[in-house]
Amino acid sequence: MVDKIAGPRRVVIVGSGFAGFTCARRLCRILGRANEDTEVVLVTPTDYHLYTPLLPDVAGGLIDPRFVAISLTDTLPRVKLVIGKVEAVDLPGKTLTVVGDGQPTELSWDRLVLTPGSVTRLFDVPGLTEHARGLKTIAEAVYLREHFLRQLELADYETDPAIRQARRTAVVVGASYAGTELIAQLRALGDAYAERRGYDPSEIRFLLLDTADRVMPEVGDRLGDKALSVLRDRGIDIRLQTSLKELNDHEVVLTDGTVVPAHTVAWVTGVTGAPLLAGLDLPMERGRLVVDTSLRVPAHPDVFAGGDAAAVPDITNPGKITPPTAQHAIRQGKALARNVAASLGVGVAKPYRHRDMGLVVDLGPRFAVANPLGLHLSGFPAKAITRAYHTFAVSRGVNRWAITLSYLTNVVTPRPLSTLGLVDSGEASFSGSEGIPEHH
Ligand SMILES: Cc1cc2nc3c(=O)[nH]c(=O)nc-3n(C[C@H](O)[C@H](O)[C@H](O)COP(=O)(O)OP(=O)(O)OC[C@H]3O[C@@H](n4cnc5c(N)ncnc54)[C@H](O)[C@@H]3O)c2cc1C
Incomplete structure (x- = not known):
């Protein structure tokens, strides 16, 4: 059964990495300030946002793993959390399927934000x-x-x-x-x-x-x-x-x-786009989803993407795409929030621009x-x-x-x-x- 809502519109964000987490947090703030009654849903396999840059310190035993896991319940109290993995997206039908611990759940969306990040790039090395x-x-x-x-x-x-x-x-x-x-x-x-x-x-x-x-x-x-x-x-x-x-x-x-x-x-x-992307039948560049400078997926005006999962054009470096770093993912999360809100009639959209620091x-x-x-x-x-x-x-x-x-x-x-x-x-x-x- 599709979990549809009759009243407010719904934004579904896929993944609680730097881009998805920042987008959810910022979007709630923008919509809250405008008294806009839109539900923000975050689908994520973990109930935390992982601060990956300190994983080497965890592997070296310098930092406890809990310290790099930022609780979503504590930081995103107004976001509806759906714990599970998106396994399929029906773009024309505007629904997606989440697989968690129980039965697969179908969720409808009015705006979809794809931020499932990346995974380790593997090569054919025996063993x-x-x-x-x-x-x-x-x-x-x-x-x-x-x-x-x-x-x-x-x-x-x-x-x-x-x-x-x-x-x-x-x-x-x-x-x-x-x-x-x-x-x-x-x-x-x-x-x-x-x-x-x-x-x-x-x-x-x-x-x-x-x-x-x-x-x-x-x-x-x-x-x-x-x-x-x-x-x-x-x-x-x-x-x-x-x-x-x-x-x-x-x-x-x-x-x-x-x-x-x-x-x-x-x-x-190195990394490549999350496995979910391959099944979406959307244009890709170097393993990442093609998006325009407003982080919109071409030909799908209600679908946005950012972070490691997206090949975001780098306005400051024409012809290049932004590198897969947290530095860009965080800022793209903010741009996603702004542009998604604008698509709902709150504020104005802006192209993504950030010069690497x-x-x-x-x-x-x-x-x-x-x-x-x-x-x-x-x-x-x-x-x-x-x-x-x-x-x-x-x-x-x-x-x-x-x-x-x-x-x-x-x-x-x-x-x-x-x-x-x-x-x-x-x-x-x-x-x-x-x-x-x-x-x-
Ligand atoms: C060890 C290490 C050190 C790093 N150090 C730095 C650094 O110092 N500075 C820097 O700028 N960058 C650094 N990076 C890179 C940085 O971590 C990434 O660029 C950043 O995490 C990208 O953010 P993201 O939100 O796009 O994706 P991610 O952080 O990868 O998050 C994606 C999220 O989506 C979830 N997800 C995936 N598939 C699905 C699905 N089907 N359904 C639902 N959820 C899904 C994942 O579980 C994850 O939570 C480092 C990376 C690593 C691995």
Whole structure:
């Protein structure tokens, strides 16, 4: 049965990431101020908004996973939450199907906002989906941390030196900012563990791979080179123009033929549009939905899209689309709210325009790089800006407080080293946690 409403109109937003969450929050405010009686519904598989930029800190055990999960009940009290996944959209009929814990539900909509984000981009590497894990969800971040720690624990009483070394080796594939932040945090976690157990941290081996010829192209050559040298000084083996050929549960084979015994492998090589998009039969560009500068889907005036899921034209950079970053997704969320409200007769629509403000990249203890507004910062100033930026950007006071306390606690005591075993390997798999179909 279709859940239709007789009275007010309904806006349905798909996904509670940066774009969907910001859109829902802003739209309620705009409509509330105008006394406009429109229902705002948010369909989301989780009852929280995830602050993904701090997932490397969760994987490194610096921050508790709850602190990066912003409760929707607390932050969006006027939004109707439907917990589940949109499985199908009937564009002419203006309905969609949500699958949650119970029976599938059909929802009608007057305006549809598609912000289902992105998932890890996978390649045909034998063994990848079975033995590597991504870093897009809490389950993946928690699993990576606990799996790595467990390997270190098992290594301590392993008598075969080759197996011990394999357990004490972690490989991260993808040296853009997310992969590089991850390996820096795993290094810090490994160091803390080795110091507590009384052995030399250099016995834990870290390998960072990328097909590109530099790390973090997003921050430019100067900061990329600086990061490369600091990470190499920390004993991270960085192999550029190299990737994975295949892997199994105890070793990886690199594209240059080198075999590296390793029990922990993270795959952080970039993203592609959420699986939902492929079934919509709408024009796509590079795995993202085509939209105009007002974030409208062409030929469907009641359908809008933004964030990682949409190929938004970059007015400040003609011919290009905006990169898949939270920086853009948040601002597109605001533009979506404004333009959806305008389509309901409240306010005026505006094209989306945002000039990139640069990036902050936290690279573990006492180091970061950042290029805010074209400045090139590294070391302590970058660290201070990075921490301040993230803490400020988290959209709920109590989460901000908890994150700040975690950072302060880490100044006086090492990060926690125990595991709870709450996420199993299947739950943290690309299909189990990100919903990527098995045969992608
Ligand atoms: C480890 C990591 C670090 C990052 N660091 C930074 C950074 O420092 N700075 C920066 O600017 N960006 C960063 N990013 C990128 C940033 O996270 C993304 O660009 C941003 O999350 C995109 O927001 P979004 O709302 O489009 O999508 P998402 O945040 O991916 O949210 C999409 C939401 O839609 C939901 N969804 C998906 N399918 C469905 C469906 N069928 N039905 C209902 N809901 C659905 C998902 O569960 C999710 O909640 C980082 C990303 C990662 C993974």
